[in-house]
Amino acid sequence: MAANLKGKVALVTGASRGIGKGIAIALGEAGALVYITGRSVNQTNSLETISGSLLETKATVENAGGICIAVPVDHSDDEQVKSLFEQIDREQNGQLDLLVNNAFGAVRSLISSNGKPFWEADLSLWDACNQVGLRSHYVASHFAAKMMTQRKQGLIVTISSWGGLAPIFGVAYGTGKSACDRLAADMAVELKPFNVASISLWPGIVGTEQFHQLADGNLEDNLGVTAIADKFNWETPLFVGRVIAALCNDPDLMRRTGKVQLAAELAARYGIVDEYEHCPVSLRSLRFLLAQGLPRLKSVAKLIPDLKVPWWMLLLTVLKSPKI
Incomplete structure (x- = not known):
């Protein structure tokens, strides 16, 4: 399925790196105007203070064919999030076609607590997993829905994971991901009369920058990126983004609303491949x-x-x- 998103306005939260960056690039590749967010060092809303990684994402999105507007946002601060949506509303005359809830603030905390049962991990792990994560997804969806329901169209994609089904990174993570799935499902019920879809998306094993760094130093046989992705069934961040771009054009989108969707299964349905012409299978x-x-x-x-x-x-x- 060709993903033509020219004339569409999208917002991807947490797009400095990883899955968020890949999604933003894929949406730009499809011709969308893409707003991206990431945290700046001093949290002032000035383009000069945006981290280099967010500016790099902006440049890559534009090189892929899209228009990209980078906005420094701390998604733990509701006022900054509100200001972001006011900016989009003002600059795009109320148009927002796609929100991708991707911001997540617990990577370092999960690494430091790896292997510890929840009673031995620091209590701060709960907020680390679920403040910029579950809660920030709710806040962003709140403001996005105000815009989308006015125009009676739109799609909210919440990036979740297999952690919503099975214990992967501990209690705080799993509870938050399960709640993300429920968030998407319950929002879908209230949004459906307004022709706005809400979906929880589960990527597979995604080869982010950190994943590649680990692989480069530990995988045997000096496999290239393509061979590694094929052997271990990795999904690239761009692959996940291409799936979302195609999802936006699905004529049966409202039949999928409220459900957990697996990126690899949607890719097979839409005929999506990654930048290496590879299509991973579902987990x-x-x-x-x-x-x-x-x-x-x-x-x-x-x-x-x-x-x-x-x-x-x-x-x-x-x-x-x-x-x-």
Whole structure:
């Protein structure tokens, strides 16, 4: 499915790096006008104070063909978020077609608490996971919905994860991601009469900058990026963004509202590939699950049917294991 978003206005929160950056680039590639946010050092709303990584995202989005407006925003500050939406409302005459809730502030906290049970981790981990995360998604959606319902069109995509289903990074993370899925579902109920969709999106294993740095130093055989992505079924940040761009043009979008959507499964439906012409399979695909459970099958994984394991069966498997 070709993603033509010319004339559309999008906002991607937390777009300095990682998945947010890839999403912003893909939306620009599709021709959208993209607002991006990230934290600046001194939190003043001046372009000169935006971190270099956010400016780099802006330049890359524009090189991909889009128009990009970078705004320094601390998503833990409701007034800054309100000001952001007032700016978009003013500059775009009330138009906002897409909000991608991606900002997340707990990466460092999760790393420092890795391996600790919740009672041994610092109590601040809860707020780190869920203030700039679950709560900030609610706040941004609140302001976006005010604009979208006026025009009776729009899409809110909340980036969640498999942590909403299974214990991955601990109690605080998992509870927040499960709540993100519920947030998207409940917002969809109230937004549906206004023709505004709300979806929770689960990427797979995404090869962000940090992931690549780890891989470069630890993977054997000196595999190239393409071979690594293929062998380990990685999704690139741009791949996730291309899926969202295609989702915006889905004529059956309102049939998907309120549901958890898997990026790889949408990609297969829309015919999306990443920048390396690679299309990862869903993490609930029989191809992926068998190759993980029986490593000797990895070399012939492409011969295994790409069949989806039913949610109920996957949930039974998850409940029998402490982690996935």
